[in-house]
Amino acid sequence: MSSKREIASLHKVVKNYGEGKVLTKALRGISMKILEGDFSVMMGPSGCGKSTLLNIIGGLDRTTSGEVKFNDENFNTLSNKALSLIRRQHIGFVFQNYNLLPVLNAYENAEYVLMLQGVAPAKRREKVMHLFQEMGLDGLENRYPRELSGGQQQRVAIARAVVTEPQLVLADEITANVDSETAQSLLELMATLNKNNSTTFLFSTHDPAVIKFAKKIIILKDGIIHSEKASIEETGQFAHR
Amino acid sequence: MKLVKISWRNLWRNSTRTNVTITAVALCIAILIIFQSLIIGLIGKAVHNTTNLVVGEVQIHAIGYLDDRSIYKSLKNVDKIRAVAKENNIGMVERSYGFGLISSGTKSAGTQFWGIDPESELKYFDFANHIDEGNFLTKTSLKKVVLGNKLARSLAAELGTELVIFVQGADGSLGNELFYVTGILGNVADNIDRGAAIILRDDFDILFSTNNLIHEIALNSNGKLEAEEIQKLMSAKAAGVAVETWKELMPTIAIMTEKMSVFMLTMFSLIFTIAASLGVMNTLVMSTYDRMKEFGIIRAIGATPWLIIRQVSLEAILLTFLASIIGTVIGLSIAIYLQVYGIDISGKGNLAFGGIVFDPIWRASVSLKSVFLPVVLMMLTSIVASIYPASIAARIKPVEAIHYKP
Numbered sequence: 001m002s003s004k005r006e007i008a009s010l011h012k013v014v015k016n017y018g019e020g021k022v023l024t025k026a027l028r029g030i031s032m033k034i035l036e037g038d039f040s041v042m043m044g045p046s047g048c049g050k051s052t053l054l055n056i057i058g059g060l061d062r063t064t065s066g067e068v069k070f071n072d073e074n075f076n077t078l079s080n081k082a083l084s085l086i087r088r089q090h091i092g093f094v095f096q097n098y099n100l101l102p103v104l105n106a107y108e109n110a111e112y113v114l115m116l117q118g119v120a121p122a123k124r125r126e127k128v129m130h131l132f133q134e135m136g137l138d139g140l141e142n143r144y145p146r147e148l149s150g151g152q153q154q155r156v157a158i159a160r161a162v163v164t165e166p167q168l169v170l171a172d173e174i175t176a177n178v179d180s181e182t183a184q185s186l187l188e189l190m191a192t193l194n195k196n197n198s199t200t201f202l203f204s205t206h207d208p209a210v211i212k213f214a215k216k217i218i219i220l221k222d223g224i225i226h227s228e229k230a231s232i233e234e235t236g237q238f239a240h241r
Numbered sequence: 242m243k244l245v246k247i248s249w250r251n252l253w254r255n256s257t258r259t260n261v262t263i264t265a266v267a268l269c270i271a272i273l274i275i276f277q278s279l280i281i282g283l284i285g286k287a288v289h290n291t292t293n294l295v296v297g298e299v300q301i302h303a304i305g306y307l308d309d310r311s312i313y314k315s316l317k318n319v320d321k322i323r324a325v326a327k328e329n330n331i332g333m334v335e336r337s338y339g340f341g342l343i344s345s346g347t348k349s350a351g352t353q354f355w356g357i358d359p360e361s362e363l364k365y366f367d368f369a370n371h372i373d374e375g376n377f378l379t380k381t382s383l384k385k386v387v388l389g390n391k392l393a394r395s396l397a398a399e400l401g402t403e404l405v406i407f408v409q410g411a412d413g414s415l416g417n418e419l420f421y422v423t424g425i426l427g428n429v430a431d432n433i434d435r436g437a438a439i440i441l442r443d444d445f446d447i448l449f450s451t452n453n454l455i456h457e458i459a460l461n462s463n464g465k466l467e468a469e470e471i472q473k474l475m476s477a478k479a480a481g482v483a484v485e486t487w488k489e490l491m492p493t494i495a496i497m498t499e500k501m502s503v504f505m506l507t508m509f510s511l512i513f514t515i516a517a518s519l520g521v522m523n524t525l526v527m528s529t530y531d532r533m534k535e536f537g538i539i540r541a542i543g544a545t546p547w548l549i550i551r552q553v554s555l556e557a558i559l560l561t562f563l564a565s566i567i568g569t570v571i572g573l574s575i576a577i578y579l580q581v582y583g584i585d586i587s588g589k590g591n592l593a594f595g596g597i598v599f600d601p602i603w604r605a606s607v608s609l610k611s612v613f614l615p616v617v618l619m620m621l622t623s624i625v626a627s628i629y630p631a632s633i634a635a636r637i638k639p640v641e642a643i644h645y646k647p
Contacts (some may be wrong), residue, residue: 060541061640081545088543099538099643103250116543160542 004035007167007200008057013066015052015223026052028223029066034168034202039194041211042204044220050204053220054170057202058091059083071167088116092161096173098153100145100160106152107132107141110159117164131159135189151182158186162193168200175207187213244548248555255528262524263564266619269517270568271575273615275605276509278576279584282606284502287599289464291494292487294429295368297334297459298468300490301475302483306456307490312339312411315454321478322458329474332365332461334358335442339449341408341416343438345396352392352438354408356445365461368429375400375424378441385423387439393425400425406438410450418448514618517564518626521557525630529553536634537642546635553634557627558620565616573612579605 015027026049034040034057042050055061056068059075068075070086078086087093092113100109107128114124132138135155145153154174161169171190175183191213193199203210211217219226252259292298301322306314316322319335326333337356342349359378363369369377378387386406388398398404402422410416420440428434446452460471468486475484488495529536536549587601605611637645 055640058541060643061638081547084540084543084545087541093541095538095643099534101247101535101538103247103254112539113542116548 004037006033007036008034008068008070010053010057011067011069013053013056013068014064015049015056015061016064026223027056027063030223030225032218032225032228034200036167036200037194037198038200038202038216039191039214040202040216040218041214042202042218042220043206043211044226046206048220049223050220051172054172054202054204057168058093058170059087060093088113089164090167092164092166092169094154094157094161094169094171094174096176098145098150098157098177100153100156102145105142105144106137106148106156109145109156110163113160113164127163128159131163135159151178151186154178154182154186155189158189162197162199165197166199168202171201171203173205173207174203175205175210180209183207183209244552244555245559248552248559251528251532251552252556252559255531258524258527259560262520263560263567265520266517266561266564266623267568267571269513270565270615270619271572273510273513273618274569274572274612275576275579277506277611277615278605278607279579279603280502280505281608281611282580282604283599284498285606286604288487288498290367290600291491291498292461292468293367293463294371295366295433295459296487296490297332297366297461298466299460299471299475299484299486301458301460301479302456302485304481304483306483310338310340310456312449312451312454312456315456316458316482319455319458322475322482325474325478326460329466329471330462331466331471331474332361332463334361334365334459335455336457336459337442337445337449337451337454338456339408339411339445339451341406341448343392343396344405344407345398345402348396350392350395351436352406353432353436354406354445354448355437355439356442356449357439358442365463366459368426368433371427371429372424373427375422377424378439380441382423382441383444384418384420385440386420387424387426388422389426389434389437390428391434392436392438393422398422398425404438406448408448410448411454412450414450416448416450418444420444510615510618514622517619518622521560521623522626522629524560525553525557525627526633528556529630529634533634533637533642533645536637537639537645540637540639541643549635550628550631553631554624554627557623561620561623565619568619569612569616572615573607576605576607576611580607 010030010032013027013030014025017024017026030053042053044050052061056063059070063076071090073086075083101112104112110128110131111124114127119127129138132141135158137152137155137159140148140152145156148156169190174186178186187210190201194201203214215230217229219228301316303314303316323333335358339354339356341352341354343352357378359369359382360380363377372387373390378385386404388396396404400422404420404422406418406420408416426433440448442453446454460475462471468488472484472486539549583602583604585601586603
């Protein structure tokens with residue numbers, strides 16, 4: 001375990017919203033590490049800070065205090081543009097509501113980040129088509145999001161997140177809007193990507209079904225890490241750390 | 242997949258809104274093209290009328306002649322000038338001027354006598370066509386005179402009236418002759434209307450005891466060459482003479498036409514481009530707020546603020562480009578119609594304002610400039626108009642935008 005490379009680390013991260021009487025303390029000093037190949041799940045009640053933490057790790061939001069490092073780069077010292085470039089190159093996002101771009105078809109949605117990266121069209125096509133085949137999306141390339149089911153949209157969203165082979169994929173409540181069967185297949189898909197490509201995943205979820213895939217479970221409560229457990233697969237049994 | 246493709250599709254997400262904006266911008270472009278063509282036509286024709294009437298595009302005098310109009314300050318050795326004019330196909334007339342007294346019965350008036358060659362005047366200038374009564378001079382019109390209409394009125398002269406002319410000749414002698422009125426000009430220009438007595442150059446030589454003196458050469462290419470080009474050509478060949486363009490000879494008119502043109506074009510261009518660009522801005526601002534969540538998503542997956550600015554600006558450019566095509570087709574069609582048929586603004590005769598003669602039929606003048614300028618102007622203002630919505634989109638915080646609800 002210790003031989004795994006550290007991708008991201010958080011040190012005493014605090015995030016407050018509002019001020020004065022309406023001050024909300026979303027994160028109250030979180031320290032954690034994300035290691036290469038992790039398949040971690042963050043759980044906790046609504047409002048415990050799961051999404052906030054994902055946003056901060058992904059550089060979508062800034063901390064009130066504390067430090068976030070990604071590949072040893074301190075997010076606090078980076079400009080918005082630099083953060084955009086880190087997200088583009090190294091981080092994939094999967095959102096609860098799929099968040100595909102409605103003017104792009106499935107293929108173009110998945111291709112978009114590759115285009116931002118400046119990958120040549122032929123290479124883009126090869127990568128996306130290969131992934132679509134792997135993910136059971138072949139034949140759906142030309143369909144627009146409105147023509148896809150929720151599960152298909154979420155698959156396309158996952159394809160968009162992983163097509164660039166990012167170091168880290170952040171997935172926020174991705175099974176919330178799909179049926180349990182679809183949820184199961186999405187999780188299997190991501191577990192396979194984790195296993196085969198060593199893609200690191202960090203989930204936030206309420207869904208207990210996600211737990212059985214997790215290598216690590218982080219329980220958040222009131223903006224702090226209440227407990228952290230490694231899975232049976234990792235330790236032989238779920239064990240508190 | 243290119244940014245252009247994405248911008249194009251975004252443009253048609255709300256087709257009603259886009260169509261309305263395109264129509265508005267296209268109409269503004271069409272109006273600007275029509276107006277620009279009409280103004281260029283009006284001013285161009287006014288300048289053409291002014292230069293074609295009598296002044297020409299360029300005049301050549303002996304240095305200092307225009308200061309005192311002395312009969313002794315004549316042009317020497319004009320062969321080089323004639324050669325340049327011929328070589329460049331520039332119309333050229335030679336004129337002699339002298340002052341004297343003209344009387345008819347009990348009435349008399351101080352007059353400027355013009356010694357001219359009627360054939361070249363008729364060929365290259367218009368004033369000879371402005372005969373109101375009688376005929377203009379011909380090569381054989383010896384002892385015949387054409388008078389400005391106000392001068393004729395002050396002398397109570399009519400066609401055939403015998404006029405007595407007294408002048409001081411170039412040799413100091415007293416010249417006097419009898420001339421007969423063969424023609425009276427209509428309104429041409431105030432100085433001609435009030436004081437011009439036009440005679441053959443042969444008669445002029447006899448009357449003023451001169452030998453083929455030339456006081457003025459007027460050059461007219463009929464718009465084929467710019468006045469400045471003619472000036473340059475002539476100045477290069479003819480040393481020791483004053484070569485001046487019509488703008489230098491008639492600065493007031495030159496300034497008036499230029500200011501009029503600039504003022505009208507600027508005012509109209511400003512009004513219409515501001516109106517159109519506000520329309521573009523409104524569309525893009527609404528579209529930006531509609532798509533706030535999407536901008537958040539593309540920021541989240543790695544788009545930089547600059548890319549978003551480019552995308553929104555590209556939408557403005559595409560919208561204006563489309564409007565430009567439609568606006569140009571409409572505007573150009575109407576402008577060409579107005580170039581052929583014109584607008585009747587007269588009533589009767591020529592219209593003159595501050596020495597500028599306007600045609601009774603106001604015709605547009607379609608040129609690359611009259612189309613190009615409105616389109617480029619609209620393109621530029623649309624890009625400027627897109628800066629505000631683009632900056633809204635670029636400045637959004639991805640985490641807030643993803644959860645934005647319009």
